[in-house]
Amino acid sequence: MSRQRAxxxxxxxxxxxxxxxxxxxxxxxxxRGAGVTLTDGVTVRVSAADEAGASVAPGQPTEPVGPxxxxxxxxxxxxxxxxxxxxxxxxxxxxxxxxxxxETDLPIGAGFGVSGAAALGAALAANAAFDRGRSENExxxxxxxxxxxxxxxxxxxxxxxxxxxxxxxxxGAPGVGDLDGIPATARVEYVTFGELSTEEVLGGxxxxxxxxxxxxxxRLREDPRLPTLMDAARGFARDADLLVPEVAEAIAxxxxxxxxxxxxxxxxGAAMAMLGRTVFALGTGLSDAGYDPEVCRIDAAGARLVxx
Amino acid sequence: MSRQRAxxxxxxxxxxxxxxxxxxxxxxxxxRGAGVTLTDGVTVRVSAADEAGASVAPGQPTEPVGPxxxxxxxxxxxxxxxxxxxxxxxxxxxxxxxxxxxETDLPIGAGFGVSGAAALGAALAANAAFDRGRSENExxxxxxxxxxxxxxxxxxxxxxxxxxxxxxxxxGAPGVGDLDGIPATARVEYVTFGELSTEEVLGGxxxxxxxxxxxxxxRLREDPRLPTLMDAARGFARDADLLVPEVAEAIAxxxxxxxxxxxxxxxxGAAMAMLGRTVFALGTGLSDAGYDPEVCRIDAAGARLVxx
Numbered sequence: 001m002s003r004q005r006a007x008x009x010x011x012x013x014x015x016x017x018x019x020x021x022x023x024x025x026x027x028x029x030x031x032r033g034a035g036v037t038l039t040d041g042v043t044v045r046v047s048a049a050d051e052a053g054a055s056v057a058p059g060q061p062t063e064p065v066g067p068x069x070x071x072x073x074x075x076x077x078x079x080x081x082x083x084x085x086x087x088x089x090x091x092x093x094x095x096x097x098x099x100x101x102x103e104t105d106l107p108i109g110a111g112f113g114v115s116g117a118a119a120l121g122a123a124l125a126a127n128a129a130f131d132r133g134r135s136e137n138e139x140x141x142x143x144x145x146x147x148x149x150x151x152x153x154x155x156x157x158x159x160x161x162x163x164x165x166x167x168x169x170x171x172g173a174p175g176v177g178d179l180d181g182i183p184a185t186a187r188v189e190y191v192t193f194g195e196l197s198t199e200e201v202l203g204g205x206x207x208x209x210x211x212x213x214x215x216x217x218x219r220l221r222e223d224p225r226l227p228t229l230m231d232a233a234r235g236f237a238r239d240a241d242l243l244v245p246e247v248a249e250a251i252a253x254x255x256x257x258x259x260x261x262x263x264x265x266x267x268x269g270a271a272m273a274m275l276g277r278t279v280f281a282l283g284t285g286l287s288d289a290g291y292d293p294e295v296c297r298i299d300a301a302g303a304r305l306v307x308x
Numbered sequence: 309m310s311r312q313r314a315x316x317x318x319x320x321x322x323x324x325x326x327x328x329x330x331x332x333x334x335x336x337x338x339x340r341g342a343g344v345t346l347t348d349g350v351t352v353r354v355s356a357a358d359e360a361g362a363s364v365a366p367g368q369p370t371e372p373v374g375p376x377x378x379x380x381x382x383x384x385x386x387x388x389x390x391x392x393x394x395x396x397x398x399x400x401x402x403x404x405x406x407x408x409x410x411e412t413d414l415p416i417g418a419g420f421g422v423s424g425a426a427a428l429g430a431a432l433a434a435n436a437a438f439d440r441g442r443s444e445n446e447x448x449x450x451x452x453x454x455x456x457x458x459x460x461x462x463x464x465x466x467x468x469x470x471x472x473x474x475x476x477x478x479x480g481a482p483g484v485g486d487l488d489g490i491p492a493t494a495r496v497e498y499v500t501f502g503e504l505s506t507e508e509v510l511g512g513x514x515x516x517x518x519x520x521x522x523x524x525x526x527r528l529r530e531d532p533r534l535p536t537l538m539d540a541a542r543g544f545a546r547d548a549d550l551l552v553p554e555v556a557e558a559i560a561x562x563x564x565x566x567x568x569x570x571x572x573x574x575x576x577g578a579a580m581a582m583l584g585r586t587v588f589a590l591g592t593g594l595s596d597a598g599y600d601p602e603v604c605r606i607d608a609a610g611a612r613l614v615x616x
Contacts, residue, residue, distance in 0.1 A: 135488045135490065135491070137488040180443045181445070183436065183442070183444045184613065224441060224443040225439075300609045301612075302609070304608035305492065305493045307493065
């Protein structure tokens, strides 16, 4: 039956390194690479609006029909609208419009895959709320295609669906792409210095970037461990010439702090989140270096419906 | 670095229906089908033994070297020993042997995939404790091969690795098999009436069983929803002639109780766990029918390392 209301949680995802793989077909487009999914993430609630709206008018299928909020303020996300259109969720069927509430503690546009998370969360929640009867793979594909179509990301959705520390072996949606993962749990710290435009970087020449990403992936496949992930991430940011000054400074500060303490523990240095003015570290590297980071953990579960 | 100690949790898995697909290569052998993973599961702790054992003697590679317990009592699981041997975990490298402690609230031999969960948990924990540097897919493959090799299961390991409500589209380990899932969360109730030998059923003629399993899978792929899963499971148990009397009685009692209450809610009847003398229901079907079931939920995360 249709519950007319459902909520999904999707972990944030910081990409450590990647190579871009455009394709005609959005399901086949994507990226190779690796990253870390976070217990800090995006919650999406999809429901029939409390009151009947101005009826569900015909119009552009991706034009929002009903209230849309991001952290309580009016706001829409293109990929979310495309997901709802693809699922045929335009109204509750009783004259009521559809309400979509996106909530996140993560900074937006800073390399945490918030748009992909919102798209995937909307897919899971809309499917459950309005009983669309799609499988998990289908919902991941729809969210991936919507994200790729909007040019806001290439690999976040499939990584967020899996959870943990996903390795994207082959680009694309389920049935096309292929994933593995580093089996690990860890504390994650991050500091954000501001936004960086994914569209701008992905819209430019990505040949050098992709070569560096393929090198990093080959290293990680040889040795799927967290220290190698972080080291490959630093090498990628350098080789792809993506490092921004605040992040480079933080990475150096974490390295110096680790050397000074002589620690050989769980800290594997810091790296830049692709693509954002964000530095992240596993363990306590950023706090040890005197930063005041946000703290969460690697998310074990991946995207999921939650009871709310 | 090597922590010499790690713990993994792996959800229980009740198979709703399946078809058996033997193959020469254990990674390619497996089953198609679907089931439900449970927040009730198996916790496996792998560590260097507290005291040096009688040294790590040479011998059969799958002969236990060090203490082995199941719920605190001495006990070994064949697939766990095969996993440790495959990972080369024979001793802590300092004269100490390896301790493996398996703990579970689930009944053993009753259709919850406890042996597969123990194998997968041992793979994750041993890899982390002794820094074997294997990827998630490799660890799932090793556990799957060990389980198939021992003849104790065909599809539990890959389902338990994924979590949720896994649909096994193609048999086999990661890189060979293929999975999808029903995107759903629900309360799960179960009652166990005793053991049923997986080896005996899987060792017999499985042609009729597999035909029924393929029919059930085709139905579920057409409509990947929980009510269809439960209905296909009941059809499978009937067609494959696997229903045991206590379970048949419970399924009928749940159906009658649902009819009497006129409920059209979250209850989709009960079904038999393959392969065990176990009945399970989503929602409150078994309690409504007067049984005193164990209660848990669908596990969203799948197998994972935990902090202990």
